Amino acid sequence: MEEDKSSNTIEPQKEAQRNPLHWPKQAWTHFELVRQKSPLIQCITNFVSMDFMANTLLSSGASPAMIHSVEEIPEFTPKALGVCINAGTLTPDWLPGMKLAAQVANQSKKPWVLDPVAAGGSNFRLKACLELLALKPSVVRGNGSEILALFKGCVNSNSKGVDSVHGSSDAVEAAKSLAQQSGSVIAISGAVDYITDGDRVVCVHNGVPMLQKITASGCSVTALIAAFVAVDPSHAVEATASALAIFGVASEIGMDMARGPASLRTLLIDSLYGLDEATALGQVRINHL
Numbered sequence: 001m002e003e004d005k006s007s008n009t010i011e012p013q014k015e016a017q018r019n020p021l022h023w024p025k026q027a028w029t030h031f032e033l034v035r036q037k038s039p040l041i042q043c044i045t046n047f048v049s050m051d052f053m054a055n056t057l058l059s060s061g062a063s064p065a066m067i068h069s070v071e072e073i074p075e076f077t078p079k080a081l082g083v084c085i086n087a088g089t090l091t092p093d094w095l096p097g098m099k100l101a102a103q104v105a106n107q108s109k110k111p112w113v114l115d116p117v118a119a120g121g122s123n124f125r126l127k128a129c130l131e132l133l134a135l136k137p138s139v140v141r142g143n144g145s146e147i148l149a150l151f152k153g154c155v156n157s158n159s160k161g162v163d164s165v166h167g168s169s170d171a172v173e174a175a176k177s178l179a180q181q182s183g184s185v186i187a188i189s190g191a192v193d194y195i196t197d198g199d200r201v202v203c204v205h206n207g208v209p210m211l212q213k214i215t216a217s218g219c220s221v222t223a224l225i226a227a228f229v230a231v232d233p234s235h236a237v238e239a240t241a242s243a244l245a246i247f248g249v250a251s252e253i254g255m256d257m258a259r260g261p262a263s264l265r266t267l268l269i270d271s272l273y274g275l276d277e278a279t280a281l282g283q284v285r286i287n288h289l
């Protein structure tokens with residue numbers, strides 16, 4: 001978003017105070033850029049999420065490719081505008097491909113985003129996620145428990161696997177420290193989403209609780225973050241907040257007609273596809289902590 005660089009990078013808090021539509025307009029501009037540029041997003045993701053993630057990206061205007069074979073990565077990854085790496089159904093044979101894709105994305109100067117699914121669930125998973133974090137993702141998006149596990153560097157004896165046993169607000173200080181240590185933007189999802197570069201903390205208030213009852217909603221919003229960061233890589237905090245807000249707004253619209261998680265899943269995809277500027281500007285709720 002070249003046109004708004006100064007307000008994004010110099011005094012974004014003041015700009016947001018002066019203009020209540022600052023964040024909603026930014027979220028809409030990012031979404032329009034995704035629709036215009038249709039970025040190719042390579043996803044190395046879990047078996048549960050592949051369909052919903054691909055449909056989330058497609059309905060938002062991006063172009064998903066679920067390509068994970070290590071043989072293809074040197075040739076294919078440079079063609080992608082962004083990469084999403086997800087640890088959901090991790091096995092030792094998938095890890096080399098994930099690491100190679102991260103390295104090739106870095107060499108190609110393309111952003112990549114990490115989803116450390118269930119990072120506190122086992123030592124194998126935690127070690128793998130920390131090794132991926134060391135390869136410097138542009139953004140890490142996890143729930144409260146996942147971000148706390150990465151920060152503490154130890155497994156959680158109370159882990160509920162892919163579901164969080166913490167609120168997102170429990171992990172804000174950990175996320176700030178983790179961002180400072182790693183150099184990655186850290187996003188914690190939950191009732192409020194928090195996005196931090198270790199200095200600023202941006203809060204997104206969109207979304208509906210029923211998203212927790214749709215498997216792979218977190219995975220899919222991480223892929224959407226990859227698409228938004230791909231079209232504005234120099235503003236990863238803003239692009240991440242925009243993606244979380246647009247996904248949340250689409251869920252709010254879907255919720256008006258949903259009869260339960262199954263219909264919400266479908267309506268969310270339709271709402272992303274049909275979202276218009278007036279609705280986005282009226283519903284996006286983002287502020288600074």
Ligand SMILES: Nc1ncnc2c1ncn2[C@@H]1O[C@H](COP(=O)(O)OP(=O)(O)O)[C@@H](O)[C@H]1O
Pocket residue numbers: 142143144162163164189190191192193206207208209210211212216217218219221244247248
């Ligand atoms: N209580 C809630 N209220 C509103 N939105 C929520 C709530 N919990 C999660 N979300 C939204 O659901 C999506 C997935 O987040 P989350 O459930 O935290 O991820 P994960 O599935 O990885 O645990 C995010 O867009 C987040 O904003």
Ligand SMILES: Cc1ncsc1CCOP(=O)(O)O
Pocket residue numbers: 046048049088089117162214215216217218219220
């Ligand atoms: C249920 C499940 N098991 C391994 S990955 C996965 C999907 C997790 O998706 P999300 O983190 O978006 O809830």
Ligand SMILES: [Mg+2]
Pocket residue numbers: 117118142143162218219
């Ligand atoms: Mg998750």
